[in-house]
Amino acid sequence: MAAIEILGLEKTYMVGFWHKRPKRALQPLHLNVEEGEIFGFLGPNGAGKTTTLKMLMGLVFPTAGTARILDHEWNDPEVKAQIGFLPEQPYFYDYLTAHELLEYYAQLSGVPGKERKRRVEEVLQRVGLTDIKGVQLRKFSKGMLQRAGIAQAILHNPKLVFFDEPMSGLDPLGRREVRDLMEQLKQEGKTVFFSTHILSDAEALCDRVAIVHKGELRGVGAVADLTSTVQGKVEVIWQGVRTPASMKAMGAECHVTGDNVRAVLPENQQDAAIDSLRREHIRLIAITPLRTSLEAYFVEKLQHSQTTAGKIS
Amino acid sequence: MSPRMIYIASNTFREAVRDRVLYNLIAFALLLSGAAIFVGQISIDIERLVVINLGLTAVSLFGIVIAIFIGIGLVSKEIEKRTLYTVLSRPVRRWEFIVGKFLGLAGTLVVNTFFMAIGVFAALLYVAHKFSAPDALILVALYFIILEFLIICSLALFFSSFSSPLLSAVFAFSLFVIGSFADDLRGFATLTHGVTRWIATAAAYLVPNFSALNVISAVAHQQPLASRLILQNSLYALFYTAMALSSAVLIFERRNLK
Numbered sequence: 001m002a003a004i005e006i007l008g009l010e011k012t013y014m015v016g017f018w019h020k021r022p023k024r025a026l027q028p029l030h031l032n033v034e035e036g037e038i039f040g041f042l043g044p045n046g047a048g049k050t051t052t053l054k055m056l057m058g059l060v061f062p063t064a065g066t067a068r069i070l071d072h073e074w075n076d077p078e079v080k081a082q083i084g085f086l087p088e089q090p091y092f093y094d095y096l097t098a099h100e101l102l103e104y105y106a107q108l109s110g111v112p113g114k115e116r117k118r119r120v121e122e123v124l125q126r127v128g129l130t131d132i133k134g135v136q137l138r139k140f141s142k143g144m145l146q147r148a149g150i151a152q153a154i155l156h157n158p159k160l161v162f163f164d165e166p167m168s169g170l171d172p173l174g175r176r177e178v179r180d181l182m183e184q185l186k187q188e189g190k191t192v193f194f195s196t197h198i199l200s201d202a203e204a205l206c207d208r209v210a211i212v213h214k215g216e217l218r219g220v221g222a223v224a225d226l227t228s229t230v231q232g233k234v235e236v237i238w239q240g241v242r243t244p245a246s247m248k249a250m251g252a253e254c255h256v257t258g259d260n261v262r263a264v265l266p267e268n269q270q271d272a273a274i275d276s277l278r279r280e281h282i283r284l285i286a287i288t289p290l291r292t293s294l295e296a297y298f299v300e301k302l303q304h305s306q307t308t309a310g311k312i313s
Numbered sequence: 314m315s316p317r318m319i320y321i322a323s324n325t326f327r328e329a330v331r332d333r334v335l336y337n338l339i340a341f342a343l344l345l346s347g348a349a350i351f352v353g354q355i356s357i358d359i360e361r362l363v364v365i366n367l368g369l370t371a372v373s374l375f376g377i378v379i380a381i382f383i384g385i386g387l388v389s390k391e392i393e394k395r396t397l398y399t400v401l402s403r404p405v406r407r408w409e410f411i412v413g414k415f416l417g418l419a420g421t422l423v424v425n426t427f428f429m430a431i432g433v434f435a436a437l438l439y440v441a442h443k444f445s446a447p448d449a450l451i452l453v454a455l456y457f458i459i460l461e462f463l464i465i466c467s468l469a470l471f472f473s474s475f476s477s478p479l480l481s482a483v484f485a486f487s488l489f490v491i492g493s494f495a496d497d498l499r500g501f502a503t504l505t506h507g508v509t510r511w512i513a514t515a516a517a518y519l520v521p522n523f524s525a526l527n528v529i530s531a532v533a534h535q536q537p538l539a540s541r542l543i544l545q546n547s548l549y550a551l552f553y554t555a556m557a558l559s560s561a562v563l564i565f566e567r568r569n570l571k
Contacts, residue, residue, distance in 0.1 A: 061569055080402060080403050080404040081403070081404045087398040105399065108404070
């Protein structure tokens with residue numbers, strides 16, 4: 001079953017002094033997110049990711065189209081008890097402590113009174129916010145606020161979690177912890193929908209991704225499929241900093257990184273390259289078919305749209 | 314009443330307390346005790362009149378300032394700081410949020426007024442040395458002041474549901490000033506003719522009638538108050554507040570939180 005069905009959702013804002021000039025933030029969007037998957041919503045800044053999330057959360061009203069979340073209409077208040085949301089760069093009531101904040105959100109989410117305290121402690125432990133009793137949120141660092149944000153999103157044990165740029169403001173360790181947490185959520189059978197422009201996070205985590213640019217869906221698919229395309233090239237890595245002349249003659253693009261040389265060359269030159277290295281007594285480290293990275297796919301989709309736009313104009 | 318509204322109201326009250334809104338009580342206490350000592354020394358037989366007039370006027374003005382300046386930020390601050398996103402993404406209806414915020418601010422003002430009322434009675438006891446039966450009317454005046462706060466809170470909330478905090482403050486304060494002269498405006502309407510009369514009458518009935526809620530002078534002069542005035546003012550204030558709150562909800566229900 002689809003956890004999220006987006007059916008032609010679109011948004012146009014009226015801008016200008018008299019609110020007469022239309023500005024389209026999101027073209028009609030059709031998208032399905034299956035239950036239990038981690039879905040990445042990718043795009044550069046200003047692509048329409050946050051607008052989409054806000055519409056799904058009922059913060060912004062769509063100009064047209066609709067969406068179904070966990071088999072309910074997007075604007076059904078009851079469905080909100082089953083979803084969690086972390087906004088981009090979250091800001092909370094800074095006069096509260098993290099415990100008070102989470103207690104308040106637990107009340108609003110309908111968590112029974114007896115369970116609230118235990119849930120709050122559990123979730124704070126889970127996001128690594130310990131030893132903060134009595135500290136008001138105004139004294140929290142950006143990373144701590146992000147952790148508090150993640151805590152409030154999963155506090156009420158939702159079936160579906162929306163994260164808007166969850167890694168923002170986190171140090172490498174924090175990012176790793178959030179990635180682990182998202183994987184745990186998946187293992188618990190929850191669906192995770194997150195927006196990001198950090199492609200390495202998406203590649204490491206997502207089952208499927210969608211790419212949006214300038215309010216338009218440019219591509220959608222399983223990460224494994226998008227990155228499995230072999231480009232007819234191989235990557236050869238050998239020890240040392242020397243590049244044999246024969247390699248250059250084969251048309252290899254070589255880069256020295258540390259004590260190794262990485263060379264990309266046509267697949268049909270693979271055997272010749274191995275022979276060349278053997279002749280020169282150079283130690284071969286790896287030879288792998290070159291696959292499309294998510295980044296390459298992303299850039300291709302963005303460039304394709306720019307080229308198309310250029311041709312049309 | 315939905316429990317979510319109560320949670321939002323108590324959080325609003327907690328915010329006001331932690332933002333040191335109740336510190337105004339210190340200024341009020343200083344003002345009143347200073348005035349009591351001062352009139353106790355210089356006036357002859359009018360100490361009671363001065364203390365009641367000054368005390369109740371201060372209760373009203375302090376509360377109005379709090380109602381306007383907190384009320385205008387109740388919604389706009391939450392949108393600006395994006396704290397609203399994590400509230401409305403839960404099973405909270407937008408109307409519950411508005412009404413909860415209103416109840417929280419109203420509760421803050423009632424608590425504030427309660428402590429100020431203790432101050433007024435203490436100052437009165439200090440200058441008059443005893444209470445007399447007509448002093449009970451001070452409670453009626455305080456009740457009317459609270460009704461005044463309810464109207465102002467709902468208006469501030471109404472303006473803040475679509476306008477910037479600065480404009481909301483200007484609108485709410487202007488309505489308070491005009492509303493304080495509502496009786497004069499109605500009198501003026503009867504003196505005019507044609508379109509002017511029509512406009513003046515409409516304006517006189519549209520602005521909140523704060524002059525009907527102001528019985529401070531009558532109470533200070535120990536004039537009796539008609540009991541039907543309490544019923545009339547209660548119904549009027551509740552109706553006006555409900556209308557302003559409903560309008561705020563109608564606007565907020567359609568607002569995009571960009």
